[in-house]
Structures are given as structure tokens and as C-alpha cells.
Amino acid sequence: MLEKNIKYLRKKNGRSQQELADAMSIGRTSLGDYERGRTEPDISTLIKLSDYFSISIDDLLRKDLQKEDYEIIRNKHMRVLAITIDKDNNENIELVESKAEAGYLENFNDPEYISELPRIYFPIIPEGTFRGFEIRGDSMLPMEPGNIVICSYVENISDIKDEKTYVVISKEGGSCIKE
Secondary structure: HHHHHHHHHHHHHHOHHHHHEEEEOOOHHHHHHHHHHOOOOHHHHHHHHHHHHHHOOOHHOOOOOHHHHHHOOEOOOEEOOOOEOOOOEEEOOOEOOOOHHHHHHHHHOHHHHHOOOOOOOOOOOOOOEEEEEEEEOOOOOOOOOOOOOEEEEEOOOHHHHOOEEEEEEEEEOOEEEEE
């Protein structure tokens, strides 16, 4: 996490590599090597970084600080679904292609993962949170493989109604349609 965190904190604080290197009394190339994970700073540089960014060394080494900045709330009763928006603040529909499907269940609330998915937008779809899933194999018959199904996010299992069709994402079965 160290290399990602140094780069993230530097950018978050609006510092160039040269500015941060000067503040740490190290060469810019050394800082660049830290950010690329090619070398690791010694303990005195870690202490300087910790003091400079007002963060514990433990957090600097072990936590993904970028993800923590995205996290709004964290408890066992709630999840926050990551979304992307366009320049007009409209929610995009993230497309989970079949090659990305395996990681979706683990990463559906990871802003970095979601930001890397392709996006589609349909102006006629009402407001809400949607995902697009590429159909593969016979997981969503009668729809053909290669088609895309657009799904509305269901927050609570009690919102599921009889005689409606749902796409279920599971670790064991990937994505499939359930009626």
C-alpha cells in the first residue's frame, strides 16, 4: 500500500514530486521510485512522510487511503454502492462485461473498480441506479449470449416482488435471471 498511498497523498495535497521531495530532503527520483514501488523509504523518511501528511506510519503502510476517502459509512447493516456520474451529474450505467463479472461481486462498491468499467447512458431510463450485464452462455435464457441486460439496483431483499424478473449475482453462479 505504501507506494499507492505516497502518490495518492501527494496528489491529494496538490504537491508535485519535486515539492514533496524537497520537503522530505530527498531526491525527486527517489520519491518517484517510492511511488513506483521500486525502492522503500528508510525509517526516517517514513517518519517525515507521516508527520508531513499527519497520518500514522501504520496507516501509511497498511491502509488503502484512497478507498477510505471514498467510504461514506461503514457498518454491518449498510453498504454503499459506488456509481459514476457524467458532467451533468446524471448517473451512468456501468457495464459489467463477462470478462469483468468474476470480480464484480467482490468489488461492486469499490470506486476504483467501478470507475474502470465501461459506461453507457440512456436518456429514456428513469432516475435510479442501474448496471448493465453482458449475457454469456445460457445463464439468462431466453436472452442470447452477447446481449446486454440493464438492471435496476434493489437495495433491500424485501423489495423483491412475485411475478417480476431479477438478475441475481452470486459467487457460485455468476449472474443469472431468476423469475
